[in-house]
Amino acid sequence: MKYKDGVILAADTLASYGSEARYKDVCRLKKVGEYTLLGGGGELSDFQYLSDQLDEMADEDWLNEDGCFMGPKEYSSYIGRVMYNRRSKFNPLYNQFVVVGKKKDEPAHLMYVDHQGTAFEENFVATGFGMHLGIPLLRNSWRADMSLDEAKALATKCLEVCFYRDCRAYCKIHIGVCNGTSVDISAPIPLNHFWGHGAWTEKRLEDDDPTATW
Amino acid sequence: MDCITWSPAGRILQVEYAMEAVKQGTPVLGLRSKTHVVLVSFKRAQSELANHQQKIFKVDDHMAIGISGLTADARVLADYMRNECLNHRYVFDSAMNVGRLVAQVADKSQQKTQNSSKRPYGVGLLVAGCDEKGPHLFETCPSGNYFEYYAMAIGGRSTSAKTYLEKHFEEFESADLDALIKHGLEAMNKTTSSDQSLTTKNTTVAVISDKYRELSSEEMQKFIDGLEKKEDEPMEDEPAPAAASGDAPDAPAPMDTSG
Numbered sequence: 001m002k003y004k005d006g007v008i009l010a011a012d013t014l015a016s017y018g019s020e021a022r023y024k025d026v027c028r029l030k031k032v033g034e035y036t037l038l039g040g041g042g043e044l045s046d047f048q049y050l051s052d053q054l055d056e057m058a059d060e061d062w063l064n065e066d067g068c069f070m071g072p073k074e075y076s077s078y079i080g081r082v083m084y085n086r087r088s089k090f091n092p093l094y095n096q097f098v099v100v101g102k103k104k105d106e107p108a109h110l111m112y113v114d115h116q117g118t119a120f121e122e123n124f125v126a127t128g129f130g131m132h133l134g135i136p137l138l139r140n141s142w143r144a145d146m147s148l149d150e151a152k153a154l155a156t157k158c159l160e161v162c163f164y165r166d167c168r169a170y171c172k173i174h175i176g177v178c179n180g181t182s183v184d185i186s187a188p189i190p191l192n193h194f195w196g197h198g199a200w201t202e203k204r205l206e207d208d209d210p211t212a213t214w
Numbered sequence: 215m216d217c218i219t220w221s222p223a224g225r226i227l228q229v230e231y232a233m234e235a236v237k238q239g240t241p242v243l244g245l246r247s248k249t250h251v252v253l254v255s256f257k258r259a260q261s262e263l264a265n266h267q268q269k270i271f272k273v274d275d276h277m278a279i280g281i282s283g284l285t286a287d288a289r290v291l292a293d294y295m296r297n298e299c300l301n302h303r304y305v306f307d308s309a310m311n312v313g314r315l316v317a318q319v320a321d322k323s324q325q326k327t328q329n330s331s332k333r334p335y336g337v338g339l340l341v342a343g344c345d346e347k348g349p350h351l352f353e354t355c356p357s358g359n360y361f362e363y364y365a366m367a368i369g370g371r372s373t374s375a376k377t378y379l380e381k382h383f384e385e386f387e388s389a390d391l392d393a394l395i396k397h398g399l400e401a402m403n404k405t406t407s408s409d410q411s412l413t414t415k416n417t418t419v420a421v422i423s424d425k426y427r428e429l430s431s432e433e434m435q436k437f438i439d440g441l442e443k444k445e446d447e448p449m450e451d452e453p454a455p456a457a458a459s460g461d462a463p464d465a466p467a468p469m470d471t472s473g
Contacts, residue, residue, distance in 0.1 A: 068311050068346055077307035 001124035001142055003151035006102040006179035007110050009039045010155040012163070013188055014170035021170065029176040031183045033058045036072040036101035037176045038079075041127040042115065043094040050079070050093060072101025072178075076111035076119070084117025092116070096127035102180040126158070129166040134158035148177065160191050218330045228334065229327050232356035235336035236368060239282030241405045242269050243367035243375050244340045245398055246349040247389045251342035253280040253420040254398040256369075256405065256412070270418050272426045274299035276309045277343035280420075282369035283356075284336035291319060291339060309424075312343035316352040316360050324358025338368045342422045349423070367401065374404040395419055395429070399437050412438050 001008060015023040028047070030038045032054045040047035054075065061070050070078075076099035086092050096114040103109075112118070112125040124142050126134040137158050146154070152175055163169045171191040177184050217228045242255040257266035270280045271292040277299065281288035295315060302310040319339070326334045334356040341352040353368060354360045364383045367375035378401040386394060398419065403412055410416075414431040417438070421427045429437075 064311075064314055064317075066311065066313050066347070068314075070306070071308075074306040074308050078305055081305050 001138060001146075001151055001155065002108045002110055002144065003146040003148055004144070005148065006177065007037075007100040007108040008148070008151050008155060008178075009037050009098055009100050009176045010152075010159055010173050011039050011041070012159060012170040013172045013174060014168075015044050016168055019168065021168075024170060024172070025188070027174055027185065029174050029185050030054075031176075031185065032075055032099075033061065033071070034069045035103040035178065035180075035183065036070075036075045036099065037178050037183055037185070038075070039098040039100070039127075039176070041096045046093040046095050047097075050082070050095070053082075054079075069103075071103030071106065072099060072109040072111070073103075073106075075099060075101070076109065076113065076121075080111070080113045080117065080119035083113050083115060083119070087115060087117045098125055098127060100176075100178055101183070102178045104180050106180075108178070108180075129162050129169065130158065133161050133165055137161065148179075156189070156191065160193065163191055163193060216330055217327050217332070217334065226327060229357045232334040232336050233338075236283040236338035236356065237370060237372075239337075239369045240269070241367055241369035241372045241375060241402065242280035242282050242340055243365070243372065243379065243398060243401055244280060244342050244351045244363070245365035245379060245383070245386050245394060245401070246342070246351045247386050247391075247394050249349065249423060250391050250394060251344065251349045251351055251422045252391075252394050252398045253278060253340060253342050253418075253422070254395075254402045255280050255418045256402055257416050257418065259416070266416050268418075270420045270428070272420075273341075273343075274303070274309065275425050276345065276422065277312060277315070277341065278420050278422050278426050280340040280342070282338050282340075282372075287335040288337040288339065291322075291335060291337065294322065295319060295341075309345060312341065312345050312350045312352065313362070315343075316341050316354060319354055320358050320360040323354065323356060327356075327358055340366060340368060342420070344423050365401075367405070369405075371405040371407070375401040378404050391421065395421070395437055396440065399441055403441050412441065414438070 009029055011028040013024060013026050014021055015026040028040050030051050032038050079097060079099055083093060092115040094115045099111045099113060101109050110125060111121050124138045141154050155175060159173050163171050171193050172188050173191060174188060175186045215227060217226060221227050240256045240258045244251060244253045253270050255269035257269055259266045267285060270278060272278050273292065273295045279292060298315055298318065299310045323335050326332045336356060339354045343350055351363045351366060352360055353363060353366050365379040365386060367379060382397055399412065406412060414434045417434060419429040419434055
């Protein structure tokens with residue numbers, strides 16, 4: 001989501017193999033160029049492939065040696081074009097991306113791009129279960145002038161809800177921040193999750209009854 | 215004699231002859247300030263019946279070129295540049311970096327100088343554009359070289375314009391748009407021979423910032439009216455004050471109404 005001085009992005013650290021929680025320490029956020037952050041959901045190998053391509057583009061950018069670097073608008077537009085072209089050739093990169101960034105004094109940029117080539121700019125986006133569980137929370141609480149701490153708290157809360165309710169999510173996250181001068185990806189942050197609810201822990205009559213399955 | 219033959223003096227004569235073609239064209243000049251680039255061209259008409267030949271081409275909202283030399287070659291390069299800019303806008307949703315496009319044009323030009331069955335482009339371009347680093351003015355040559363300038367003039371009798379520009383270029387950086395245009399027209403005025411003068415028909419002034427704009431005839435006439443008189447010694451000019459254009463001249467303005 002965008003906040004007062006830029007934009008943040010958060011993702012959990014899980015790479016699943018179908019339903020199996022296979023790799024639990026994966027950073028799904030990537031710094032691209034000087035000002036941009038790419039968050040990828042979906043097929044991890046396609047995310048890695050595109051990341052390599054974008055690194056090559058960033059190198060070519062640097063090779064021009066003219067002090068001009070591509071910003072989030074350029075990268076997100078490029079990724080959108082690539083995704084749409086791949087889907088049109090029936091060979092998609094099976095991902096849902098969130099491309100965020102802030103280039104110096106330009107306004108913050110936040111773009112959603114997915115495997116169908118859908119691309120749009122918004123103040124806050126989410127992919128996967130985040131779209132169903134997180135977006136309502138964001139709609140209630142997001143404001144354009146949020147401070148960084150408020151934005152981080154809101155993102156963390158959304159991912160906590162996702163962890164509770166999405167059985168293929170995970171309780172460790174990264175938060176990335178773009179504020180116009182730097183792009184920082186945090187160390188892994190463990191989420192709080194509480195399982196001591198009375199309804200969950202109290203002994204009930206049904207527990208002894210082998211026929212009940214609730 | 216072709217492009218792949220060196221002369222005994224270590225030169226490629228075909229490339230140099232191509233640069234001669236640039237000098238045969240009518241003059242075009244450009245100058246930049248902190249905020250704008252201005253291109254001024256002096257157009258030739260084939261005959262009394264003909265329109266004046268276009269010398270300034272819009273490449274994109276933020277970029278334009280002024281040409282001198284073979285117009286047909288220039289149109290090929292303008293087409294190439296327009297395509298590159300459009301593709302860049304489509305893929306990256308932003309304006310193309312001016313220096314990078316000029317480098318691409320230069321590389322294209324260089325390929326023609328290292329080929330036995332091709333000839334160099336016979337046109338020099340003044341590329342004026344604004345990108346994230348501000349306004350730029352570049353010159354490209356048939357040789358494949360390119361240079362960036364504060365102000366430059368190419369084409370026939372451009373040395374007189376260059377002398378004026380060299381004298382005044384330190385004022386350009388902080389000049390406002392009107393002053394910049396005035397300097398451009400004064401410099402162009404120096405290139406006309408004694409029986410010619412600048413008119414709204416044979417002159418074009420283009421202003422490039424984040425958009426491209428050509429001055430209308432009325433706007434141009436006001437500047438032309440304020441130009442120094444031809445009788446003045448060209449080398450002894452006082453810098454023209456950046457004052458209001460439209461000072462009433464004593465003598466009737468040298469308006470050439472070509473039928």
